[in-house]
Amino acid sequence: xxxxxxxxxxxxxxxxxxxxxxxxxxxxxxxxxxxxxxxxxxxxxxxxxxxxxxxxxxxxxxxxxxxxxxxxxxxxxxxxxxxxxxxxxxxxxxxxxxxxxxxxxxxxxxxxxxxxxxxxxxxxxxxxxxxxxxxxxxxxxxxxxxxxxxxxxxxxxxxxxxxxxxxxxxxxxxxxxxxxxxxxxxxxxxxxxxxxxxxxxxxxxxxxxxxxxxxxxxxxxxxxxxxxxxxxxxxxxxxxxxxxxxxxxxxxxxxxxxxxxxxxxxxxxxxxxxxxxxxxxxxxxxxxxxxxxxxxxxxxxxxxxxxxxxxxxxxxxxxxxxxxxxx
Amino acid sequence: xxxxxxxxxxxxxxxxxxxxxxxxxxxxxxxxxxxxxxxxxxxxxxxxxxxxxxxxxxxxxxxxxxxxxxxxxxxxxxxxxxxxxxxxxxxxxxxxxxxxxxxxxxxxxxxxxxxxxxxxxxxxxxxxxxxxxxxxxxxxxxxxxxxxxxxxxxxxxxxxxxxxxxxxxxxxxxxxxxxxxxxxxxxxxxxxxxxxxxxxxxxxxxxxxxxxxxxxxxxxxxxxxxxxxxxxxxxxxxxxxxxxxxxxxxxxxxxxxxxxxxxxxxxxxxxxxxxxxxxxxxxxxxxxxxxxxxxxxxxxxxxxxxxxxxxxxxxxxxxxxxxxxxx
Numbered sequence: 181x182x183x184x185x186x187x188x189x190x191x192x193x194x195x196x197x198x199x200x201x202x203x204x205x206x207x208x209x210x211x212x213x214x215x216x217x218x219x220x221x222x223x224x225x226x227x228x229x230x231x232x233x234x235x236x237x238x239x240x241x242x243x244x245x246x247x248x249x250x251x252x253x254x255x256x257x258x259x260x261x262x263x264x265x266x267x268x269x270x271x272x273x274x275x276x277x278x279x280x281x282x283x284x285x286x287x288x289x290x291x292x293x294x295x296x297x298x299x300x301x302x303x304x305x306x307x308x309x310x311x312x313x314x315x316x317x318x319x320x321x322x323x324x325x326x327x328x329x330x331x332x333x334x335x336x337x338x339x340x341x342x343x344x345x346x347x348x349x350x351x352x353x354x355x356x357x358x359x360x361x362x363x364x365x366x367x368x369x370x371x372x373x374x375x376x377x378x379x380x381x382x383x384x385x386x387x388x389x390x391x392x393x394x395x396x397x398x399x400x401x402x403x404x405x406x407x408x409x410x411x412x413x414x415x416x417x418x419x420x421x422x423x424x425x426x427x428x429x430x431x432x433x434x435x436x437x438x439x440x441x442x443x444x445x446x447x448x449x450x451x452x453x454x455x456x457x458x459x460x461x462x463x464x465x466x467x468x469x470x471x472x473x474x475x476x477x478x479x480x481x482x483x484x485x486x487x488x489x490x491x492x493x494x495x496x497x498x499x500x501x502x503x504x505x506x507x
Numbered sequence: 508x509x510x511x512x513x514x515x516x517x518x519x520x521x522x523x524x525x526x527x528x529x530x531x532x533x534x535x536x537x538x539x540x541x542x543x544x545x546x547x548x549x550x551x552x553x554x555x556x557x558x559x560x561x562x563x564x565x566x567x568x569x570x571x572x573x574x575x576x577x578x579x580x581x582x583x584x585x586x587x588x589x590x591x592x593x594x595x596x597x598x599x600x601x602x603x604x605x606x607x608x609x610x611x612x613x614x615x616x617x618x619x620x621x622x623x624x625x626x627x628x629x630x631x632x633x634x635x636x637x638x639x640x641x642x643x644x645x646x647x648x649x650x651x652x653x654x655x656x657x658x659x660x661x662x663x664x665x666x667x668x669x670x671x672x673x674x675x676x677x678x679x680x681x682x683x684x685x686x687x688x689x690x691x692x693x694x695x696x697x698x699x700x701x702x703x704x705x706x707x708x709x710x711x712x713x714x715x716x717x718x719x720x721x722x723x724x725x726x727x728x729x730x731x732x733x734x735x736x737x738x739x740x741x742x743x744x745x746x747x748x749x750x751x752x753x754x755x756x757x758x759x760x761x762x763x764x765x766x767x768x769x770x771x772x773x774x775x776x777x778x779x780x781x782x783x784x785x786x787x788x789x790x791x792x793x794x795x796x797x798x799x800x801x802x803x804x805x806x807x808x809x810x811x812x813x814x815x816x817x818x819x820x821x822x823x824x825x826x827x828x829x830x831x832x833x834x
Contacts (some may be wrong), residue, residue, distance in 0.1 A: 321724050323731040324737040326653070379694065385724060393720060397712060404650040407790055410714050411652040414768030441741030463734055 181227065184362040187353055188220050189229050195334060197347065200231035202301040204347075205294050206264070207287075208236050210251035213306035215258065215370040216359035217350070221304070222262040223366075233265075237294045237303075239287045240270040243279075251371050258368065268285050278485070280381060281460065288338065288346075295344045302345035307332060310356040312385070313405040317386045323462040327448055330413040341454045352410070355402055426450045430497040432473040443470055451484075454499040462487040473497055508555065511689040514680055515547050516556050522661060527558035529628040531674075532621050533591070534614075540633035542585065542697040543686035544677070547623040547633070549589040550693075555814060559591075564615045564630075567597040569605075584638050585695065594621050605812075607708060608787065615665065615673075622671045626644065629672035635716070637683040644713045650789040654775055657740040664716050664795045667783045679737070682729055741824035753777045757824040759800040770797055778811075781826040787812040800824055 185361070192199075206212040206221060224230045238255040240248050252268055259266035269290050273282055291303045312331050319328035338346045363370050394401040430450045435443050447469050452458055461484065468482045469490050481491040487502040516520070519526075533548060535541040551557045565577050565582040579595055580834050586593035596617050598611055618630045639658050646655035665673045690697050721728040758779045762770050774796050779785055788811065795809040809816040814829040 320732070320735065321721065321728065322737060323725075326742045329656075329735070329739075382724060390720065390724075393717065394648065397709065397717075398650075401648065404790075405647070408647065408651060408656070411768065411771065411790065412656075414766075415653045417768075439741070441738065441744075444738065463731075463738065 181366065182223070182362070184216070184354070184358060184365075185220055185223050185227075188349060189224060191349055191353055192230070195347070195349070198227075198232070198301060198347075203233040203235060203298050205235050205237050205291060205298065205300045205303045207303055207305045207374075208255050208258070208289055209239050209373065211256045211306075211373050212360045212363050212370040213308060213311075213350070213356065215254075215368060216362045216366075217304060217306040218242075218258055218262065218264070219366045219368055220362065222264070225318075235265045235267060235294065235298050235300065237291055238266070238268045239290045240268060241273065241283050241287070243273065243283070246373075250371075254371055256370065270423050278381075278460075281486075284459075290340045291346075292342060292344060295338065296342070300344065302347045303338060304347050304349055306350055306359065307348040307352040307354055308350040308359060309352075309402050309406040310391075312351055312409055313391065313402050314383050314386050316405050317390060318382055321382070321386075323464060325410060325448070325463055325466070326416045326443060327445075327458060328462075329409070330416045331409045333413065340453065352406070373442040378485050426453050428499075430473070432492070432495045432497065435470075435473045439462070440470075442472075447473075450497070450499075455488070469497065509550070509689070509692065511543070511681070511685060511692075512550050512554075515676060516551060518676055518680055519557070520678070521673070524676075525559070525628060526556075528605075530560040530562060530625050532562050532564050532618060532625065532627045534618055534630055534632045535565050535582050535585075536700065537565070537581045537631075537698040538700050539684065539687045539690050539697040540635060540638075540677070542581075542695060543592070543693075544631060544633040545585055545589065546693045546695055547689065549591070562592045562594060562621065562625055562627065564618055565593070565595045566617045567595060568600065568610050569598050569613070570600065570610070574698075578700075581696065581698055586756055591715075605787075607710075608813075618673075618809050619665045619669060619671060622665065623669070625669065629662075629674045630665060631674050631676055633677055633686065635677040635681040635683055635686060636679075636729050637735040639678055639736055640718065640729050641710050641713050643732050643736050644717060645709055648709070648713075650791060652771060652775075652790055652793070653739060653743045654772075654785060655789075656736070657743045658736045660740065661817040667780065669727070680734070727833045755780075757800070759819070759822045759824065761818045762800045766817075767797075770800075774800075777824070781828075782815070796824065 202220075206214075206218055208218050218236060220232055221230070225232065225234070225288070236255060236259040238252055240252050242248050256266060256268070271283075271286050271290075273279070273286060282303075294300075295303050315331040316329055319331065322328075332348060332351060334349075334351050335345055335347050340342045360370075391401065398404055426446065426449050430446070435446060437444060444466050447466050448458060448461070451461055451466075451469075455461075465482065465484055472480055472482050472490060472492055477491070481489050483489055489500045491498050491500060531548075533541075533545055545563060548557070548561055552559065552561070557830050563582060563586040565579055567579050569575050583593060583595070598610070598613050598617075600606070600613060608712075619626075622630050642658040643656055646658065649655075659675060659678060660676050661676075661678050662672055665671045687697075718728065725731055735813050753773065753776050757773070762773060765773060773794050774793050775785060775788070778788055778793075782788075792809065792811055799807055799809050799817060799819055800818070812817055816827045816829070818825050818827060
C-alpha cells in the first residue's frame with residue numbers, strides 16, 4: 181500500500197473515526213489537495229480498509245467564468261470514474277464586502293446542508309500542514325491571542341447548531357507537496373486555482389512570499405509551525421476548561437471578577453457561542469468589548485466585522501446581528 | 508515633560524517599582540536603546556520624579572577591536588556628563604561555540620555581579636517592543652511552545668539563585684524608533700552596533716528582512732506581535748500555576764499521570780529549575796525528554812545545547828551539566 185494511503189488510515193484510526201456503516205461528504209474543489217482526498221478515500225474503499233459511503237460535494241463559486249466550469253467538469257469526471265455520488269451547487273455570491281469570507285461562508289453552508297440531507301457522519305476537507313501554517317501566520321499578522329494561534333482543529337462540529345463533524349484528515353501530517361505527489365502517482369490531473377496566484381489575498385502573500393522566506397531560515401518551517409500550533413491547541417483546551425460558563429448574555433459584574441486573561445477568554449467564548457467561530461475577530465475587538473464591559477457610560481457599543489454589534493444594557497453585554505436585505 | 512519621559516514614569520508606576528532610596532544598575536551598550544535608557548533616567552532624576560541612585564554598567568565584549576573601544580568611550584563620556592557611577596568590564600570570550608550565547612551569558616553574569624556588589628534593587632535593560640517581536644519570531648522559527656512564544660517578561664529574577672530583579676522598563680510600550688528619537692531630541696549621540704548588520708545572526712535577519720516584509724502586510728506588526736506576546740504570557744502564567752511541583756529530580760511515574768500538554772510544561776519547568784532559563788531549548792528537546800521518561804530501555808539519555816544532558820536512572824530523570832575545562 182502507498183505511503184500516503186497508509187498515513188491516511190493510520191491517522192483515521194488515531195482520530196477514532198468509524199470504519200464502516202457511515203456516510204462522509206468529501207469537499208472537492210478540484211485542486212491537488214482535494215483531488216488527493218477523493219483519490220485516497222477511493223483507494224481505501226477499494227482495498228476494503230474502509231466500508232463507508234462517500235458523497236462528493238463541489239461548490240462552484242461561479243467567480244471565474246470558464247475556469248469555474250472546468251473545475252466542476254474535472255470533479256464530475258472524477259466522481260463518475262470512482263462511482264461516487266456527486267452534488268454540485270452553483271453560487272450566486274454578492275461581490276461586495278469581504279469576498280473571501282462570503283465565499284467561505286456560502287461553501288460551508290452548502291457542505292453542512294449536503295451532510296444533513298444525506299445523514300452524513302461528517303464532512304472531510306483536505307486542509308494540510310501548509311494550510312495550518314498559513315492560518316497561524318494570518319492570525320499572527322492580523323493580531324491574535326492563544327485561540328487564533330491555535331489555528332484549525334482536526335475535528336470540530338460544523339456549526340454550533342449541528343452535530344455533524346468537520347474533519348481534516350490530512351491536517352496533522354500531510355504537506356501540500358505530498359498531496360501533489362499522490363495525485364501524480366495515481367496519474368490523475370488536478371486544477372491550479374487561479375486565486376492561488378492573486379496577490380490581493382493575504383493568504384496568498386503568506387504562501388508565495390512569507391513562507392519561502394521563512395523556509396530559508398528553517399527548511400522545516402511548515403512542520404515546525406504545525407507542531408507549535410498543536411501544542412498551543414492543547415494549552416488552549418486546558419485553559420478553556422476552567423473558563424466562565426457562557427449564556428446568551430454576558431454579565432459585566434461576572435467579568436469584573438476575572439483577571440485580564442480570563443476576561444478575554446470569556447469574551448472570546450461568548451463570541452464563539454453567538455457566531456460559531458472567531459473568524460475576523462482580532463485582539464482589538466476583544467479589548468474593545470472588555471472596555472465596553474467596564475465602561476460606566478451608557479449607550480456605547482462595539483462594532484464587529486460582518487455587521488455585528490455588541491451593546492451594553494443594564495450591566496449585560498448583548499450580541500446583535502444586523503440582517504441585511506437580500507439584493 | 509517630554510512624552511518619552513512621561514511614558515517611562517507611567518510604566519514605572521504600573522510596575523510598582525520604588526521611587527526612592529534604592530539603587531539600580533543601568534545596562535548601557537552605547538546603542539540608541541541603552542543611551543536613551545541612560546538619558547531618560549537622568550532626566551527623571553533631574554526633575555525630582557525619581558530619588559534613586561543609578562550605576563552605569565558597560566560590558567565590553569572586546570570582539571570588535573577599535574569599535575568596542577569607541578563604544579566604551581561613549582559610555583564613559585555619558586556617565587561622566589550625567590555624574591553617574593560607572594563600572595566597565597572587558598571580556599575575554601572564547602570564540603568557539605555559540606558566540607552570541609556565550610557573550611550574553613557573560614554579560615548577564617557581569618550585570619548580576621555589579622548589582623550584587625552595589626546592593627542594587629534591580630538591573631534596567633533597554634529592551635523594547637522591537638526586541639520583543641524579534642524574540643517571538645526567533646522562537647517561532649526555531650520551534651517553540653507557549654513559553655517560548657511568551658518571549659520576554661517585563662520583570663524577572665536575574666537568576667534562580669538571586670532576588671535581584673531584571674527589569675525592562677521600555678518593553679511594553681517603546682519602539683526602537685522612539686529611543687532613537689529621544690536621543691536626537693536630547694542631542695546625544697549613540698553608536699551603531701556593527702553586529703546589527705551581520706547577516707549571520709538569525710536575529711539580524713529577522714530585523715532587517717523578515718520584519719520589513721511583515722510590515723508590508725501589517726504596518727503595526729511590532730505592536731501587534733507585542734500585544735500577542737502579552738496575552739500569551741498571561742495564558743502561560745495561568746497555566747503554570749497548576750503545573751507539577753518540581754524538585755531536582757523528575758519522576759517518570761509522576762509525569763505519566765499527566766496529559767501531554769502538562770507533561771511538556773512540567774519538563775520545561777524542571778529545565779528552568781536547573782538552567783535558570785529556557786534559551787536554546789526547542790520543542791524537540793522537550794519531546795525527547797518526554798520520550799526518555801516513557802522509554803522502558805535503560806542507558807538512554809538526551810543531549811541538550813551547552814553540554815547538558817538528561818539521563819534516566821531508576822525511574823527518575825536527572826539533569827547533568829558537563830563543566831568544560833577553561834581553555
